[in-house]
Amino acid sequence: MTAVSNPAGFTPDETYTPDGEYRFRNSREAVRRLPFPFPDDEYMYSMNLEPHVPAGAGALRAAFDVDEHYVSECAHRDQMLQEMPGVHYLALPHMMEAQWDLLELIFESYNRDFPEHFTLTRNGNEWRWQNRLLGIDDSFTFGDPDTLPMDPMEYATRQAQGEFVVLEERDNTLVIGAGMTTQRADYSLQFNLGMNFAEFHGPVPKLDKMGILDRALKFLLRMKPGHPVRRVNWSLTVHPRLETSVETLPDWAPDRAEVTAGNAGDMVYLRIELQPLHRLPRSNAIVFPVRTYLVSLAELVEHAPDWAKRVHRALASLDPELADYKGFHRYHGAAVAWLAQHDDGAPLAAGYPWYPEGIQPG
């Protein structure tokens, strides 16, 4: 895969690794189109599922969002897969039908939502896929894995932003059957593969007590093809590092101890996860994509001052148990202290920004 030199509007030479010196930044437009995940001053853990229909002109306009980081992110995925084979992409043997389902979903969505960059031409099962951002023009037979250079899921998700976990329905629960997870937030795909819904949510505190898990599972099991739903989630991370898996924790966890109230603006990134879930038509599996956006606290202050104030308030009132689970217990206070300088306490709108009455960037 060789990236086209410099497609208009894209930043193809960004890095998400210490070796690449974290050469990453967001344009003003990229910040103001984010699926900002804090509808209220106080953050409450919830499933907050809503129909995944196009909303606004930002990250929720498309089924699978593509932004200025697309080319760099695909290059990062390739680098991660090469560095640690068998760790970031895994699929159980019986998941092939779901893999083709996912390829179709991603390619059709990109073709529909970004025709200037992607073209899918279908002639029966003979498909042609053109990806002008990565310089790809391939023909293959849908359903015949021998006509692709790798698994259909790996092929499609190497050309997609965000990570993808495919859940198969079995005995009234959802079981992890495959994943492309080069952007994991502190979990292990090798370890979680084959777990059911309750098992892989095991480490999340308080969830079960609140009855959220059971309700969420029942809701997901009722999902129908063509009616995707979405939720947003978030965490904090140090540096614009996408790959923070359990496996590499010794490499990235020490960064957490470097954060101070003085450097938090540049060191601490809000990690926003947009999760648009789809039921897949042939396999009846559900795909759980996690589209991750990174934005530094300083970028928020500069380009979206009202969102920065909201993050300050949500973090200041956060349950310590959640801060611990999300992994930023050690620098939680530093982030709040840094953000406090940029919050005048003015009242802010409630609701997600993709709704007209919701909180806008400011």
Next chain:
Amino acid sequence: MLITGIKSRPVYDELTPMATGASHVAAAQGSGGEPLVRLLREMDPDQLSATTVLYSVESFTGKNHLADLQDFAVRELVVFPTNADAVSGLDALLATAKMGTRLYLSGSEGFIGTSMQVATSYGMNRDEVLREHAGSFVRRVWCAHCSHYSENVSRRIFRCPGCARHLIVRDHYSGRLAAFQGVKADGEVPGELPENEELDT
């Protein structure tokens, strides 16, 4: 019975003869011999004569139930010096097993988990297998950083023999790897270890 707040840990059964079985394989390790003796007592003579018993005398707590197991008129009793040998023996036995075989597992979580990996590789379903935990609460732990498996881990924090890191054992269990997850305990500040404790649940 092992009942904890760990959502991903297997829910264990009580061994009792499965009436639908045409042939029975009962594998146990150490303290797991006790539930096995109870199971064999509940079997009728026909079931006993259709039962192969595999028993490993390796035990973390030193319990040995071999003498009691020898009292039963089973099809075959095979004794192994180590748990790994017993799991290999189970693998060889299931390779030739026919439809209608029922499997009973008893012992440490590590022994049950690795035996389950073998059973799963032969396509045995959960309704063809009963598992009963017995003995100590020691855990089998997978190191997330070097993929080394440590048996019989009894403390929250231990040193990984594979990569020499201090690992903290998370309360998260993978059936596929048959192990709990171990991650670097002093990941954020080297040398700053959380308080250690006995893994007694």
